[in-house]
Amino acid sequence: MARDNDKRNFALRTDNGEETSVFSGGTPRQAALKAARRLDPAPSEDDADPQKLRLREKGTHKVHVYEGWAWEEEAPDDKPDWMPGDITKGNVSKQGVEHLDEI
Numbered sequence: 001m002a003r004d005n006d007k008r009n010f011a012l013r014t015d016n017g018e019e020t021s022v023f024s025g026g027t028p029r030q031a032a033l034k035a036a037r038r039l040d041p042a043p044s045e046d047d048a049d050p051q052k053l054r055l056r057e058k059g060t061h062k063v064h065v066y067e068g069w070a071w072e073e074e075a076p077d078d079k080p081d082w083m084p085g086d087i088t089k090g091n092v093s094k095q096g097v098e099h100l101d102e103i
Helices: 028-036
Strands: 008-013 019-025 051-057 062-074 086-099
Touching (some): 028 062, 051 086
Antiparallel strands (some): 008 019, 008 051
16 A cells, blocks of 8 residues: 555646646546546446546646546445445546646
8 A cells, every 4th residue: 555655646627727626646547536436427337428637746747638437336235334325436548648838
């Protein structure tokens, strides 16, 4: 498991360059998966509509671009008591890396 100092912060960017949320993870994909779970979930993975996620790595000019989607799924039978009956799952597909001229 990664230590806290191995975590990096990634800011979710809108189309106009505004940074609305920050997600942390050891890799850009971990942060993108967290961001994807915040999307409006579809009833199933097959019905999910991919949306573009742009995550700027804090302290750099790199923007990691992903397509992300989310869907609802029934929780497993061995779920803990506090877990709801339906859970939101997400997935991402990396599209590339962009470099900003300025931050």
